Amino acid sequence: MTLLNIAATHVGTEALGPGVRSVVWVQGCPFHCSGCIAPDWIPDRPARRAEPAALAEELLADPRVTGLTLSGGEPMQQAAGLAELVRQARAIRDVSVVCFTGHRLEGLRARPPAPGVQDLLAQVDVLIDGRYVAALDDGRGLRGSSNQRVHHLTGRPATRDYDFEGRSRTAEIAVDGPGALLIGVPPPGLLDVFDTAVDSVLAGSWPRSGLRGAGTSSHVPRKEDPS
Ligand code: SF4
Numbered sequence: 703m704t705l706l707n708i709a710a711t712h713v714g715t716e717a718l719g720p721g722v723r724s725v726v727w728v729q730g731c732p733f734h735c736s737g738c739i740a741p742d743w744i745p746d747r748p749a750r751r752a753e754p755a756a757l758a759e760e761l762l763a764d765p766r767v768t769g770l771t772l773s774g775g776e777p778m779q780q781a782a783g784l785a786e787l788v789r790q791a792r793a794i795r796d797v798s799v800v801c802f803t804g805h806r807l808e809g810l811r812a813r814p815p816a817p818g819v820q821d822l823l824a825q826v827d828v829l830i831d832g833r834y835v836a837a838l839d840d841g842r843g844l845r846g847s848s849n850q851r852v853h854h855l856t857g858r859p860a861t862r863d864y865d866f867e868g869r870s871r872t873a874e875i876a877v878d879g880p881g882a883l884l885i886g887v888p889p890p891g892l893l894d895v896f897d898t899a900v901d902s903v904l905a906g907s908w909p910r911s912g913l914r915g916a917g918t919s920s921h922v923p924r925k926e927d928p929s
Pocket residue numbers: 731732733734735737738739740744774775776803804833834920921922
Protein backbone atom coordinates (compact mmCIF):
# COMPACT_ATOMS: atom_id res chain seq x y z
CA MET A 703 0.00 0.00 0.00
CA THR A 704 1.26 3.49 -0.88
CA LEU A 705 1.02 5.86 2.05
CA LEU A 706 0.79 9.58 1.53
CA ASN A 707 2.92 12.03 3.49
CA ILE A 708 0.58 14.92 4.17
CA ALA A 709 1.38 18.40 5.45
CA ALA A 710 -2.25 19.46 5.88
CA THR A 711 -5.79 18.89 4.71
CA HIS A 712 -8.96 20.93 4.72
CA VAL A 713 -12.51 19.83 4.04
CA GLY A 714 -14.86 22.32 2.43
CA THR A 715 -13.37 25.43 0.86
CA GLU A 716 -14.48 27.70 -1.98
CA ALA A 717 -11.07 29.35 -2.36
CA LEU A 718 -9.19 26.77 -4.44
CA GLY A 719 -11.31 25.96 -7.44
CA PRO A 720 -14.93 25.59 -8.49
CA GLY A 721 -17.60 24.65 -6.01
CA VAL A 722 -16.92 23.32 -2.53
CA ARG A 723 -13.66 21.38 -2.42
CA SER A 724 -11.37 19.50 -0.12
CA VAL A 725 -7.66 20.19 -0.24
CA VAL A 726 -4.60 18.03 0.31
CA TRP A 727 -1.21 19.68 0.78
CA VAL A 728 1.58 17.14 0.54
CA GLN A 729 4.83 17.42 2.46
CA GLY A 730 8.02 17.87 0.46
CA CYS A 731 9.04 19.85 -2.63
CA PRO A 732 12.25 19.72 -4.71
CA PHE A 733 11.88 23.36 -5.73
CA HIS A 734 12.83 26.36 -3.67
CA CYS A 735 10.94 29.19 -5.31
CA SER A 736 11.83 32.58 -3.94
CA GLY A 737 8.75 33.78 -2.12
CA CYS A 738 7.10 30.38 -1.54
CA ILE A 739 4.37 30.85 1.02
CA ALA A 740 4.71 27.34 2.41
CA PRO A 741 8.40 26.95 3.27
CA ASP A 742 7.56 24.59 6.14
CA TRP A 743 6.23 22.17 3.58
CA ILE A 744 9.31 22.13 1.35
CA PRO A 745 11.50 19.73 3.42
CA ASP A 746 11.05 16.08 2.55
CA ARG A 747 10.39 14.95 6.11
CA PRO A 748 7.83 12.69 7.74
CA ALA A 749 4.52 14.40 8.44
CA ARG A 750 1.07 12.82 8.63
CA ARG A 751 1.06 9.39 7.03
CA ALA A 752 -2.29 8.70 5.40
CA GLU A 753 -3.73 5.71 3.61
CA PRO A 754 -5.48 6.85 0.39
CA ALA A 755 -8.81 5.08 0.94
CA ALA A 756 -9.20 6.38 4.49
CA LEU A 757 -8.16 9.86 3.44
CA ALA A 758 -10.68 9.84 0.58
CA GLU A 759 -13.48 9.08 3.03
CA GLU A 760 -12.30 11.87 5.30
CA LEU A 761 -12.11 14.42 2.48
CA LEU A 762 -15.56 13.57 1.16
CA ALA A 763 -17.29 13.32 4.53
CA ASP A 764 -18.93 16.67 3.81
CA PRO A 765 -21.63 15.96 1.19
CA ARG A 766 -21.20 19.47 -0.26
CA VAL A 767 -17.71 18.61 -1.52
CA THR A 768 -17.63 18.19 -5.30
CA GLY A 769 -13.91 18.50 -5.94
CA LEU A 770 -10.39 17.86 -4.71
CA THR A 771 -7.46 20.25 -4.98
CA LEU A 772 -3.97 18.77 -4.71
CA SER A 773 -1.19 21.10 -3.67
CA GLY A 774 1.82 21.26 -1.41
CA GLY A 775 4.68 20.84 -1.37
CA GLU A 776 4.99 19.13 -4.73
CA PRO A 777 2.16 16.72 -5.55
CA MET A 778 4.11 14.95 -8.29
CA GLN A 779 6.57 13.68 -5.68
CA GLN A 780 3.70 11.57 -4.36
CA ALA A 781 1.88 10.95 -7.61
CA ALA A 782 1.22 7.25 -7.07
CA GLY A 783 -0.45 7.82 -3.71
CA LEU A 784 -2.45 10.79 -4.99
CA ALA A 785 -3.59 8.83 -8.03
CA GLU A 786 -4.91 6.16 -5.68
CA LEU A 787 -6.51 8.85 -3.52
CA VAL A 788 -8.39 10.21 -6.55
CA ARG A 789 -9.48 6.72 -7.55
CA GLN A 790 -10.80 6.05 -4.06
CA ALA A 791 -12.53 9.43 -3.92
CA ARG A 792 -14.24 8.89 -7.25
CA ALA A 793 -15.49 5.53 -6.05
CA ILE A 794 -17.42 7.56 -3.47
CA ARG A 795 -18.37 10.58 -5.61
CA ASP A 796 -17.45 11.87 -9.08
CA VAL A 797 -15.27 14.75 -7.90
CA SER A 798 -13.35 17.15 -10.12
CA VAL A 799 -9.59 17.32 -9.54
CA VAL A 800 -7.35 20.39 -9.67
CA CYS A 801 -3.61 19.88 -9.17
CA PHE A 802 -0.77 22.37 -8.71
CA THR A 803 2.78 21.45 -9.69
CA GLY A 804 6.10 23.23 -10.00
CA HIS A 805 6.98 21.02 -12.98
CA ARG A 806 6.01 21.76 -16.57
CA LEU A 807 3.45 19.46 -18.13
CA GLU A 808 5.77 18.62 -21.05
CA GLY A 809 8.50 17.57 -18.64
CA LEU A 810 6.12 15.46 -16.59
CA ARG A 811 5.10 13.58 -19.71
CA ALA A 812 8.61 13.21 -21.14
CA ARG A 813 10.51 12.53 -17.93
CA PRO A 814 8.17 11.64 -15.05
CA PRO A 815 9.96 12.57 -11.83
CA ALA A 816 8.31 9.85 -9.75
CA PRO A 817 6.22 6.70 -10.11
CA GLY A 818 2.55 7.27 -10.84
CA VAL A 819 2.84 10.62 -12.62
CA GLN A 820 1.11 9.43 -15.80
CA ASP A 821 -1.55 7.74 -13.70
CA LEU A 822 -2.22 10.94 -11.79
CA LEU A 823 -2.20 13.12 -14.92
CA ALA A 824 -4.77 10.83 -16.49
CA GLN A 825 -7.15 11.66 -13.63
CA VAL A 826 -6.52 15.38 -13.20
CA ASP A 827 -9.05 17.75 -14.76
CA VAL A 828 -6.98 20.91 -14.41
CA LEU A 829 -3.22 21.13 -13.95
CA ILE A 830 -1.63 24.44 -12.94
CA ASP A 831 2.05 24.09 -13.79
CA GLY A 832 5.34 25.91 -13.34
CA ARG A 833 7.32 27.42 -10.53
CA TYR A 834 6.29 30.60 -8.77
CA VAL A 835 8.08 33.74 -9.97
CA ALA A 836 7.45 36.69 -7.68
CA ALA A 837 8.13 39.29 -10.36
CA LEU A 838 5.33 37.81 -12.46
CA ASP A 839 2.71 37.76 -9.71
CA ASP A 840 -0.13 39.84 -11.13
CA GLY A 841 -2.44 39.28 -8.17
CA ARG A 842 -5.06 37.47 -10.20
CA GLY A 843 -6.32 33.98 -10.61
CA LEU A 844 -5.49 30.70 -8.98
CA ARG A 845 -1.96 30.64 -10.35
CA GLY A 846 0.55 32.52 -8.28
CA SER A 847 2.36 34.13 -11.21
CA SER A 848 1.57 34.69 -14.87
CA ASN A 849 4.24 32.24 -16.13
CA GLN A 850 2.25 29.41 -14.63
CA ARG A 851 -0.15 27.80 -17.06
CA VAL A 852 -3.62 26.37 -16.62
CA HIS A 853 -4.09 23.12 -18.53
CA HIS A 854 -7.62 21.85 -18.93
CA LEU A 855 -6.81 18.18 -19.38
CA THR A 856 -10.45 17.08 -19.56
CA GLY A 857 -13.64 18.72 -20.68
CA ARG A 858 -15.34 18.44 -17.30
CA PRO A 859 -17.88 21.32 -17.27
CA ALA A 860 -17.31 22.22 -13.62
CA THR A 861 -13.67 23.09 -14.25
CA ARG A 862 -13.93 24.10 -17.91
CA ASP A 863 -16.24 27.01 -17.10
CA TYR A 864 -14.20 28.31 -14.15
CA ASP A 865 -11.87 31.27 -14.74
CA PHE A 866 -8.62 30.04 -13.18
CA GLU A 867 -6.47 32.80 -14.66
CA GLY A 868 -8.47 36.00 -14.44
CA ARG A 869 -10.74 35.68 -11.44
CA SER A 870 -10.29 37.80 -8.34
CA ARG A 871 -8.44 35.94 -5.62
CA THR A 872 -10.14 34.91 -2.44
CA ALA A 873 -8.79 33.13 0.59
CA GLU A 874 -10.15 31.65 3.79
CA ILE A 875 -8.64 31.30 7.23
CA ALA A 876 -9.44 28.13 9.11
CA VAL A 877 -8.82 28.09 12.85
CA ASP A 878 -8.53 24.70 14.47
CA GLY A 879 -7.77 25.08 18.16
CA PRO A 880 -4.51 27.03 18.34
CA GLY A 881 -3.70 26.35 14.68
CA ALA A 882 -4.44 28.64 11.77
CA LEU A 883 -4.46 27.71 8.11
CA LEU A 884 -4.62 30.19 5.24
CA ILE A 885 -6.44 28.52 2.37
CA GLY A 886 -6.29 29.81 -1.17
CA VAL A 887 -4.11 32.07 -3.26
CA PRO A 888 -4.12 35.24 -1.16
CA PRO A 889 -5.20 38.48 -2.79
CA PRO A 890 -2.75 41.37 -2.40
CA GLY A 891 -2.37 42.44 1.22
CA LEU A 892 -4.11 39.50 2.83
CA LEU A 893 -0.90 37.69 3.67
CA ASP A 894 0.31 40.74 5.60
CA VAL A 895 -2.90 40.78 7.60
CA PHE A 896 -2.66 37.05 8.27
CA ASP A 897 0.98 37.27 9.36
CA THR A 898 0.17 40.20 11.63
CA ALA A 899 -2.61 38.20 13.24
CA VAL A 900 -0.31 35.20 13.70
CA ASP A 901 2.36 37.44 15.22
CA SER A 902 -0.22 38.84 17.62
CA VAL A 903 -1.17 35.36 18.68
CA LEU A 904 2.47 34.40 19.16
CA ALA A 905 2.97 37.45 21.34
CA GLY A 906 -0.10 36.57 23.37
CA SER A 907 -1.15 33.66 25.46
CA TRP A 908 -1.03 30.81 22.94
CA PRO A 909 2.18 28.78 23.04
CA ARG A 910 4.23 28.88 19.85
CA SER A 911 4.37 25.12 19.75
CA GLY A 912 0.62 25.05 19.45
CA LEU A 913 0.51 27.15 16.30
CA ARG A 914 0.37 25.17 13.12
CA GLY A 915 1.49 28.16 11.11
CA ALA A 916 0.52 29.74 7.83
CA GLY A 917 -0.27 27.21 5.21
CA THR A 918 -1.84 27.76 1.84
CA SER A 919 -1.78 26.48 -1.65
CA SER A 920 1.65 26.17 -3.14
CA HIS A 921 3.14 28.47 -5.73
CA VAL A 922 2.11 31.69 -4.09
CA PRO A 923 4.21 34.37 -2.44
CA ARG A 924 5.37 34.75 1.12
CA LYS A 925 6.46 38.29 1.64
CA GLU A 926 8.96 37.73 4.43
CA ASP A 927 10.94 35.11 2.52
CA PRO A 928 14.41 36.62 2.30
CA SER A 929 15.56 34.71 -0.78
S1 SF4 B 1 6.02 27.68 -4.59
FE1 SF4 B 1 5.37 25.52 -4.91
S2 SF4 B 1 6.96 24.65 -6.27
FE2 SF4 B 1 7.81 26.54 -5.37
S3 SF4 B 1 8.91 25.89 -3.52
FE3 SF4 B 1 6.83 26.45 -2.87
S4 SF4 B 1 5.67 24.52 -2.90
FE4 SF4 B 1 7.53 24.17 -4.12
